[in-house]
Amino acid sequence: MTGISIQNITKRFSHTVALNSVSLEIPQGSIYGLLGPNGAGKTTCIRILTQILQPDSGTITLYNKNLEPDDITKFGYLPEERGLYKQMYVGEQIMYFASLKGMSKIEAKQECNFWLQKFNIEQWKHKKAGELSKGMQQKIQFICAIIHKPEILILDEPFSGFDPINADIIKQEILQLKKLGTTIILSTHNMNSVEELCDSIALINASEKIIEGSVSAIKKQFAKNIYSITFSGYYDKFLATLTTSYKILEQIQNNGETTILIELTEEIPTNNLLTHIMTCGNIIDFSQIIPNMHDIFIDVVKNSQSTKLHE
Numbered sequence: 001m002t003g004i005s006i007q008n009i010t011k012r013f014s015h016t017v018a019l020n021s022v023s024l025e026i027p028q029g030s031i032y033g034l035l036g037p038n039g040a041g042k043t044t045c046i047r048i049l050t051q052i053l054q055p056d057s058g059t060i061t062l063y064n065k066n067l068e069p070d071d072i073t074k075f076g077y078l079p080e081e082r083g084l085y086k087q088m089y090v091g092e093q094i095m096y097f098a099s100l101k102g103m104s105k106i107e108a109k110q111e112c113n114f115w116l117q118k119f120n121i122e123q124w125k126h127k128k129a130g131e132l133s134k135g136m137q138q139k140i141q142f143i144c145a146i147i148h149k150p151e152i153l154i155l156d157e158p159f160s161g162f163d164p165i166n167a168d169i170i171k172q173e174i175l176q177l178k179k180l181g182t183t184i185i186l187s188t189h190n191m192n193s194v195e196e197l198c199d200s201i202a203l204i205n206a207s208e209k210i211i212e213g214s215v216s217a218i219k220k221q222f223a224k225n226i227y228s229i230t231f232s233g234y235y236d237k238f239l240a241t242l243t244t245s246y247k248i249l250e251q252i253q254n255n256g257e258t259t260i261l262i263e264l265t266e267e268i269p270t271n272n273l274l275t276h277i278m279t280c281g282n283i284i285d286f287s288q289i290i291p292n293m294h295d296i297f298i299d300v301v302k303n304s305q306s307t308k309l310h311e
Contacts (some may be wrong), residue, residue, distance in 0.1 A: 005060070006025075006045070008057065008059070010056050022041070022045065025069060032200055033186050033215075035202065046077075072149070075152050075153075076144060080156040089126055089128055093140065095109065111148075134161040138161045147277055151181075155184065156185075195292065200212060201218065201293075201296060210300055212299075219290050219296065220290070223289070224291075225288065226285065229273075229277060229283065232281050233258075235280070247265050
């Protein structure tokens with residue numbers, strides 16, 4: 001079920017086009033990666049979703065209804081530019097952000113204490129934000145973004161400033177929020193986090209959407225005809241009878257087993273390859289090489305830039 005539908009959003013700043021007729025479909029209750037290089041238009045898109053900016057054209061619907069000003073209470077937002085008040089006490093700061101989202105004082109106090117205890121930082125409640133480390137401030141900002149239990153949570157580079165242990169703590173909280181039904185939009189350059197967390201993604205480059213879909217479908221889409229095969233048998237015989245339909249990219253022999261990285265240079269069934277190997281030995285392992293999101297990101301952005309240069 002679609003939670004947020006963005007249709008043909010365009011936004012210009014003077015002579016610069018920040019978003020050019022961008023359309024996105026963000027499934028309800030999913031983790032959706034909003035990706036792209038610096039200056040691609042991601043932050044503009046987020047600011048339009050949170051109604052900080054208004055689009056020049058296009059529409060946004062939330063649960064099949066036009067996005068309204070009052071819907072802002074349904075959103076939680078962790079911006080890339082951190083916004084804590086350095087001279088304000090941590091507890092007061094969390095309570096203040098909770099009040100902005102319409103929470104009662106009693107409810108806000110309960111949630112504030114819950115999250116400070118959960119992150120084991122209740123001792124910082126009466127400290128000024130400016131006294132905290134960058135990572136600790138990040139935790140406080142995260143609490144401020146989720147304290148009102150938003151239906152939609154937007155996280156812009158949420159792992160910035162965290163060591164691996166604390167980054168993992170936040171990842172687990174994100175996954176838990178998803179289990180509770182929160183729709184999460186994750187904007188990050190950390191492709192490992194995309195692989196670990198995201199159900200689907202959109203990649204924006206130079207103000208336009210380049211690709212969109214589930215992570216698994218996109219990885220399959222960009223997979224090449226390259227396979228890893230381990231077998232025991234007569235490698236020399238296999239090599240001697242190999243046709244030009246196949247290209248050996250790498251081979252390792254160890255303890256009577258041979259592992260090869262092989263590319264299918266023509267559109268032929270993989271069963272043909274397997275049948276051929278079986279005449280030379282026993283197959284131990286067979287798998288297609290699937291690209292990771294880091295490689296896909298780089299390839300798609302480079303190809304997009306190259307296409308624009310030749311237009």
